[in-house]
Amino acid sequence: MAAVCVFCASSRTLDQRWLDLATETGAELARRGHTVVSGGGCVGMMGAVVDGARAAGGRTVGVIPQALVDLEVADLASDELLVTDSMASRKTLMIDRSDAFLALPGGLGTLDELFEVWTTATLALHAKPMVLIDADGFYRPLLDWLTTLTDQHFLKPAGRNLLTVVATVPEALKALESHLP
Numbered sequence: 737m738a739a740v741c742v743f744c745a746s747s748r749t750l751d752q753r754w755l756d757l758a759t760e761t762g763a764e765l766a767r768r769g770h771t772v773v774s775g776g777g778c779v780g781m782m783g784a785v786v787d788g789a790r791a792a793g794g795r796t797v798g799v800i801p802q803a804l805v806d807l808e809v810a811d812l813a814s815d816e817l818l819v820t821d822s823m824a825s826r827k828t829l830m831i832d833r834s835d836a837f838l839a840l841p842g843g844l845g846t847l848d849e850l851f852e853v854w855t856t857a858t859l860a861l862h863a864k865p866m867v868l869i870d871a872d873g874f875y876r877p878l879l880d881w882l883t884t885l886t887d888q889h890f891l892k893p894a895g896r897n898l899l900t901v902v903a904t905v906p907e908a909l910k911a912l913e914s915h916l917p
């Protein structure tokens with residue numbers, strides 16, 4: 737059992753399929769006994785992940801900066817809700833409190849969080865597993881561009897390979913669990 741940090745969209749105007757993906761992710765993590773660590777908001781896919789986890793009997797930990805408590809609707813139903821004084825300290829605390837990271841489709845915030853954990857892993861500042869769910873090819877253009885960066889020697893294959901890319905939630909859980917100590 738691990739604390740798995742889920743990065744995903746906060747947008748309130750998404751297709752239902754993305755919300756369903758987030759609900760399935762939270763529920764599957766909970767069913768397998770993992771704690772969900774999240775950005776501590778109830779909006780968009782972030783809210784669907786924690787709702788899915790709790791509906792399946794799981795434990796959730798939310799980490800939210802004071803400035804976003806109203807904007808992202810702080811998840812008061814969390815088993816633990818940690819309120820930070822800045823965006824940077826939120827990210828640090830989410831990383832510290834987690835054993836592994838799972839990224840779903842999202843916007844700039846999700847990309848920022850994913851690249852923070854990925855770049856710090858390339859610097860060997862942590863060795864926690866990172867999995868990206870490329871559902872419906874959402875991340876394909878980004879992944880193709882990262883392949884170009886690797887081909888042109890801007891990115892080392894070893895760094896690229898620190899991120900495991902899968903297409904579905906069951907594959908993500910399998911990949912995460914195979915990398916956990």
Ligand SMILES: C/C(=C\CNc1ncnc2c1ncn2[C@@H]1O[C@H](COP(=O)(O)O)[C@@H](O)[C@H]1O)CO
Nearest residue numbers: 744745746747775823824842843844845846848
């Ligand atoms: C100020 C700092 C970083 C700025 N960027 C962000 N860092 C961390 N988390 C962020 C950032 N911007 C938005 N977020 C959060 O990501 C979640 C998903 O957002 P999305 O845009 O819908 O994908 C959401 O909770 C945002 O608050 C210093 O490090």
